[in-house]
Amino acid sequence: MSEGGRSPVDPQAARIAELETRVARLEKVNSVLIDRVERSMDSQGSAFSLFQTAIGLERQIRERTDELTRTLRKLERTNEELKTAKDAAEEANRSKTRFLAAAGHDLLQPVNAARLSVSALSDTRVSEEGRRFVRQIDRSLNTIESLLRTLLDMSKLDAGVMVPNLTSVPIAEVLASLESDFRPIARRKGLRLVIAPTTAWAVTDPVMLRRILQNLVSNALRYTERGGALVGVRARGPDHLRIDVVDTGAGIPPDRHLAIFEEFHRGGTEADDGEIALGLGLSIVQRLVGALGHLLSLTSTVGRGTVFSLVLPRAEPVQPLALENLMTRSLQGFGLSGALVALVENDEAVREATTALLERWSCRVAAGRSIDAVVTAFEAEGRAPDLVLADYHLDAGRTGIEAIRVLRRRFGWDIPAIVVTADHGDEVAQQAAASSAELMLKPVKPAELRALMTHMLQ
Structure with a gap:
């Protein structure tokens, strides 16, 4: 036993105790470090997964974008083709509409000739069966006229030719x-x-x-x-x-x-x-x-x-x-016996039918397909006509208005005149009014024509 009653300190035991304390501290530090490393690795793993996912989504987006771009380009081409086809169809429809709107004169001309011929036939002495056939033909002509007029009016409205007044x-x-x-x-x-x-x-x-x-x-x-x-x-x-x-x-x-x-x-x-x-x-x-x-x-x-x-x-x-x-006049009247009528009509069928009708009304007719032919006919007649009946559209771009003016200048007085046309436009009506001429629309109804002529010759 040492002095003072204390036991001597074992240096080796103290060293061991010190080492154990250090080991405990190192283990604690190591545990903390390992935990941090594990958390860091987990975070890196999540980031990597997210990175891989982002790459996958980007690839899908690029593929969908490419697909959508191709689809849009295809749609653009289809739309261009559809627009071209639509434009072609609209132009064809406009051409059809313009044709019908402008073709009224030619389409109604045969109906006009047939109606005048039927009217002349009805004035002849025919049997009851013949009169029945005349009535049937007249009804058929009415139906054809109504159909043509309506189709022409529809075309003119679609083409913007018929403008409201x-x-x-x-x-x-x-x-x-x-x-x-x-x-x-x-x-x-x-x-x-x-x-x-x-x-x-x-x-x-x-x-x-x-x-x-x-x-x-x-x-x-x-x-x-x-x-x-x-x-x-x-x-x-x-x-x-x-x-x-x-x-x-x-x-x-x-x-x-x-x-x-x-x-x-x-x-x-x-x-x-x-x-x-x-x-x-x-x-x-x-x-x-x-x-x-x-x-x-x-x-x-x-x-x-x-x-x-x-x-x-x-x-x-x-x-x-x-x-x-405000509207076209419808006059009544009879009595045309002996009237001398100048007929200017370039359609032979209409000219012949109108001549036959006028002669049935006891008129004298000098007819021709051109202005010059009618003037020549009246020079041979040796007197001025009592009335001029002229189709608006004549050959070589001339008009019935010109025919009326030529005949009036040639004979030196305002001869009563009627212009016949299938053109419902304001321009022809204005030209007729400026020339002091009456206007009749085709197909001409014989009763209205006779009434108008009688009124003008009174």
Whole structure:
């Protein structure tokens, strides 16, 4: 035992204790480091996975982008092809429309010749069977004329050739002319036709408006077996009018409201005189309404009837004007015996048919296909004509207006004159008016021609 009673310290044991303490500390540090390394490796593994995923997504996006680019280029090529085809189709349709709009004279010329020939035939002494055939031919010509006129009008509207002449129109006068036309038809079918009185005026084209209402009233009577039809006018707000054409017919199912405005859509009803509806009435109505900027609506109940409503702008009344000042005149009269008529017509069939008709009316006729031929004929006649009847379109680009002027200058006085044309445009009408000549549209109705000639020679 050492001094003071303390045991001596074992250096080796102290060294071991110190080493154990250091080892414990190192193990603790190592544990912390290992934990950090493991967490770092886990983080790097996640980052690597994310990197691989990003690379995969980028590759998919690039593939989808390439695929979409190829699809878009294909669509562009398809759209270009479709646009080319659409442009070609539209141009073909415009060409067809322009052709029909300009071909009215040539298309109606044969009908005009046939109608004049039939009229001349009806004035001859024929048997009852012959007269029956004449009536059948006349009905067929009426159908052909109606079809051609409607097709030409539709083409002119589509081509923008037929432009409305908007003016203040007394609705009562338009309705009065319709009443005189359709009341006999309604009476023959045992139907009532009621035209409600009105003092309203509207801003419209009187010829187009009459054509619209004419088709609507015609359909109302055609598809009505019992009851009748009513045409009435009422105010719609301070600035508009509504014209209703109401019938008590079979009605139109809802699923056919759009179809009835399609070309050649027929209701299937035959008229008493055997005439079949052409199926163009409502199609031309729709075009006319669009050209005028009016609105047309339809309500119908199957088994109870139909109402067509036309909305148009109101107008303030102006100085009273007879409707014939706004529309083509239809005159009555007879008595042409001995009249000397100059006929200028380049179509041989029409010239021969017109000559035969005029001679049946006891007229003397000097006819020729050109201006010079007719002038020569009258120089041989030794006197001026009493009246000039000239087709507008002559050979070599000359016109009936020129023929009238030449004959008037040659004989030194304002010879009464009639210009016959299939051109409904304002230009021909203005030229005729400037030359103090009357205008008749083809196909010429013989009764109207005779009435007009009689009026002009009085």
